[in-house]
Amino acid sequence: MNQQKPHAGNAWPTLRVADWTDTRDTLHMWMQIIGKVRLAHAPLVNHWWQVTLYVTPRGLSTSAVPYGTGIFDIEFDFFEHRLNIRTSDGGTRCVDLEAKPVSRFYEETMRALHSLGVPARIQARPNEVEPAIPFAEDDHHAAYDPRAAHLFWRQLVQAERVMTDFRSHFVGKVSPVHFFWGAMDLACTRFSGRSAPPHPGGAPNCGDWVMVEGYSRELSSCGFWPGGGEEGAFYAYAYPEPDGFADHPVTPDEAFYSTENGQYLLPYEAVRTAADPDQMLNGFLQTTYEAAAIHGDWDRAALEDNPRRWDGQR
CATH class of the missing domain: 3.30.920 (Metal Transport, Frataxin; Chain A)
Structure with a gap:
């Protein structure tokens, strides 16, 4: 065993x-x-x-x-x-x-x-x-390193743990923290409650109608994928992207807006080597969400709450 x-x-x-x-x-x-x-x-x-x-x-x-x-x-x-x-x-x-x-x-x-x-x-x-x-x-893809697969799962465990805490602060419509096998990324998505314009699609070997369903409501999404950095990257984007989103101040300093990808990126290795990885990642998730919510004029008072609001009654 x-x-x-x-x-x-x-x-x-x-x-x-x-x-x-x-x-x-x-x-x-x-x-x-x-x-x-x-x-x-x-x-x-x-x-x-x-x-x-x-x-x-x-x-x-x-x-x-x-x-x-x-x-x-x-x-x-x-x-x-x-x-x-x-x-x-x-x-x-x-x-x-x-x-x-x-x-x-x-x-x-x-x-x-x-x-x-x-x-x-x-x-x-x-x-x-x-x-x-x-x-x-497909006889081309045939590699499997069990140690690497296990380490990738451990990356997901850490990302899922912090993202679940971040999710708990939102009482509006919000997705589970779940893994999309199409792009191979762990994601969590918050919604403003408003409809969004039809997505233009464009993903390779994927019908545009798939993206129309996926992006049918105004959203702010974050996640982790095993690319975009030396050891993978955390990401955050908004659809539709409001004016001012890309220029909003976000933390930490290692985070940046990628024009090529249309999203904020934070290298996984920056989080891994931080004195407090949880705090750094939470800061990234929160400030990139605020970039969408503030510039998109979300009703934050109705959509956010303290997940510890009943702690004193337990």
Whole structure:
């Protein structure tokens, strides 16, 4: 049994993007397969919230997905390095997470689902990437470094923990802290309550209508993705972006507005090496949200509250 300890040493782990790019790209394709299985079964929830994955104490999970009169879930376990599939009638199957081409992972996963009686018809090619190699034909992505996958999960654990605290200060419509497998990022999105203009789309190998649904309401979004810096980056953006957003003063000093990406970026390594990583990241999340809310004229008095407002009654 793998005895890795998730919080040995520094809770914010070091993981250079250049050191695990091949594993990241393979894992991205595997996550798209599992996300598409959830998409095939779960009813639409605004902004595609029904398709996401969630950080767990062992990895990333679909959470419960309906099928027939039962439910199932699928979890990437980054301790044992297995894909675990469970159904509400007691069935279980495992697929090993190891160096193997996407085509083999796809075949093994579909076979495991079929053996459990779970229909698994999906659009069998990736979205939001270029080129979009059909899963059954993808023998190019075949790397898997278990240590890197585990470290990436630990990055997600830290990001999810701080973002969940940040989320708790908002009482308006706000998404869960969840993992989008299309772009491979952990995200949390707040909404002003107003409609937004139709999104122009433009994501590779992804219908514009997908983005129209995702951005149908005025929003401020933040998250973490394994790119944009030596060790990944935290990001924040607004849609539609109000005048003055890009020039709003934000913290920390290491944060900057990327015209190329249309969003604020904060290198993960700046947070990891800070004297107080939680405080630095919270400052970034709060000030970039304020850039959207202030310049977008959000009704902040109605949308924000203190999550500890009932502490004295407990």
